Amino acid sequence: MSAIPSMAVLCSGGGSNLQVLLDKARSGELSGHIAFVAGNNSKAQSLARARAASVPTYHVSTATEGSQEGVGKRLSALIQEHRVDFLVLAGYMRPLPAEVLALLPQRVVNVHPALLPAFGGQGMFGQHVHEAVLRRGAQWSGVTVHLVSEDYDEGPILWQRIVAVHPGDTSEILARRVLAVEHDTLWKVMRAFCQKRVTISGKSVHVQGGWDESCCVPVRSGQLR
Ligand code: GRF
Numbered sequence: 001m002s003a004i005p006s007m008a009v010l011c012s013g014g015g016s017n018l019q020v021l022l023d024k025a026r027s028g029e030l031s032g033h034i035a036f037v038a039g040n041n042s043k044a045q046s047l048a049r050a051r052a053a054s055v056p057t058y059h060v061s062t063a064t065e066g067s068q069e070g071v072g073k074r075l076s077a078l079i080q081e082h083r084v085d086f087l088v089l090a091g092y093m094r095p096l097p098a099e100v101l102a103l104l105p106q107r108v109v110n111v112h113p114a115l116l117p118a119f120g121g122q123g124m125f126g127q128h129v130h131e132a133v134l135r136r137g138a139q140w141s142g143v144t145v146h147l148v149s150e151d152y153d154e155g156p157i158l159w160q161r162i163v164a165v166h167p168g169d170t171s172e173i174l175a176r177r178v179l180a181v182e183h184d185t186l187w188k189v190m191r192a193f194c195q196k197r198v199t200i201s202g203k204s205v206h207v208q209g210g211w212d213e214s215c216c217v218p219v220r221s222g223q224l225r
Pocket residue numbers: 011013014015016017018046090091092111112113125126179182
């Protein structure tokens with residue numbers, strides 16, 4: 001890994017998580033460099049945000065590359081060219097080609113807007129996740145930041161934080177509440193990676209010094225039965 005770790009970010013949509021990464025990298029709170037941002041939608045706000053921060057952007061899609069295999073080759077070439085240490089999927093609504101994953105084993109990070117393994121898997125992205133949470137009557141949702149593996153949404157969990165579902169929530173309202181927590185979570189996970197505080201063994205993750213804030217309500221030992 002380079003002295004200042006290098007990250008690439010893949011996004012398909014609004015890019016609010018990307019914006020936090022850009023801002024924190026610029027302020028120095030995130031001791032990493034954002035080498036490039038790529039997305040499958042040339043009109044996405046995320047690419048505009050990256051351009052505004054003078055970060056190189058690339059439109060990489062099956063339309064530009066001809067096939068999913070072409071997308072894999074192009075992304076792999078960019079990752080090598082920019083000497084990327086970590087790949088962050090921040091609202092990337094496309095399958096990640098296996099070729100890309102193989103280049104960065106245990107160094108591809110995704111943010112999922114619910115508590116995995118519930119409400120994850122194929123088709124569970126964007127609003128679909130929040131709609132499913134509400135349909136099921138779950139009282140808690142949250143944020144999961146995890147490593148990407150070949151099995152969709154099943155890579156080791158890095159950090160989870162809990163978000164309450166309120167009576168009367170719509171999927172849009174819940175999405176906004178969850179997104180606010182994503183903004184405070186993803187960059188802190190990347191900071192820990194850049195500071196070399198994360199070790200992974202199988203599915204278990206150890207973070208030296210722990211995460212900054214707990215996501216759990218402490219239970220005193222006297223309360224245990
Ligand atoms: C986030 O909710 C993320 O969890 C999901 O897509 C959304 C992206 O939001 N995968 P943004 O593009 O970062 O604003």
